[in-house]
Amino acid sequence: MNKRLTISEIARMAGVSTATVSRYLNGHFDKMSDETRTKVQQIISDTNYHINLQAQSLKNQTTHLIGMVVADIENIFSSILFKGSDKVFEQHGYQILLMNSDNSIKREHNQLQRLLDLQVDGIILQPISTDPKNYEFIRIADTPIVIVDRKINQENWPEVSTDNYGYSKVLSELIIRMGYKRIITISEPLSDNEVRMDRYQAVQDAAKGTNVIVDRIEIDTETTDDFIYSQIMKKTDALKSKSVIYALKGTVLMRVRKLLSKFHILIPKDIGVTAFDDWDWAQLMQPQITTIQQNPKKMGEKSAEILINILSGNPLSQKTVLVESELKIRNSLID
Structure with a gap:
């Protein structure tokens, strides 16, 4: 059809009021029967009707x-x-x-x-x-x-949001119960980022009253693999203490996983690894990584x-x- 149809014409063809068609187009179905909704949808589909957004915006x-x-x-x-x-x-x-x-x-x-x-x-x-x-x-x-x-x-x-503090504390308590003596968080700078601060604070709070040492490594796009590796070795006594890396972000987890493979550090034999993740890719790694899975x-x-x-x-x-x-x-x- 070359001529653009109006709401009034759609309403006449469907046998309903223009107000009903308008409510349908704006997604207001609460006071509309299934029969009416189906009827209006069928007419719109048959006529290939499209809303004139420019005119609607002006109005x-x-x-x-x-x-x-x-x-x-x-x-x-x-x-x-x-x-x-x-x-x-x-x-x-x-x-x-x-x-x-x-x-x-x-x-x-x-x-x-x-x-x-x-x-x-x-x-x-x-x-x-x-x-x-x-x-x-x-x-x-x-x-x-x-x-x-x-x-x-x-x-x-x-x-x-999600309960960043609460979930991070649950994960930290699990790590402590499993006998780890050091938890090393790796993340981008914590300053001025409430999410990272909440996740890190939860680790610290979970470790209070225990002999577990909490430490962190902050990285950015300029941080080299050699620097991260040297920090991991330093903070774990060259992997002699039972330690776990906690990546505070999914993209950081990916970098940590590649780095450990590069330096032939085995998970979990040499060091444990966990993360606060954004997607379920951790189950595709070998071994599969324990994570907090956001939605x-x-x-x-x-x-x-x-x-x-x-x-x-x-x-x-x-x-x-x-x-x-x-x-x-x-x-x-x-x-």
Whole structure:
């Protein structure tokens, strides 16, 4: 059909009101029978009808665009997070603009400002900083925002995360019960990252009152394998003490695994290995790695659902939503 159909014409063909078609197109099915929903869907499919988003945006003063800014687009966490959100937003007629801050506060600011300039209806943000001053311009713009995975101190925005401290403490207590004398965390710098701090603090708290030594190795993109190896050897008395490496992030686990293989260090014979992971790739390694398994897909879905509720004017039932993770015990630890 060359002529663009209107909602009124779709309603006439389906034998329903224009208000019913409008509710269907906006994903509001709560007061719609299955029969009516099926009928409207069939007419839309048969006529290949598409919403004129530009006209709808002008009428409603909305863009049907959602901005998502992630800290590291190369991290599998970001891809799965996006997939979870995208699924929900698609069902409600929204499109996501995915931005990468590349772990840079300056780049993050620029990406957020671009989204505000595009007049997105809302934003999902995996923040770089915990300092609310860095996000004052978003509050002033009054654009709805949901924080995911991390925290911003003293801000009243809704958050979707996991219990990083709680799960990390459970894993640490398991390590201690298995007789390990040293726990060495390996991560990117802990400063100004609430998630890493929570995970590391849990290790320290679990070790209080025991003879277990807790230490850490901080790395970045410039850190060499030789340096990490030398630190591991130093902190484990050349592998003589019963020690375990705890990678605080999935990508760090991948690097640790490659490094240990490179220097012919056996897991778990020479050293134990665990991680707070973002994806189930740890079970593909040999030996399989004991991890805390996050659910970024569910976190993405929850973030999208909360933002849609905000845009629909519905009150929030809770400010912070914790998505369950799972401790997966495999054979990278030894009694």
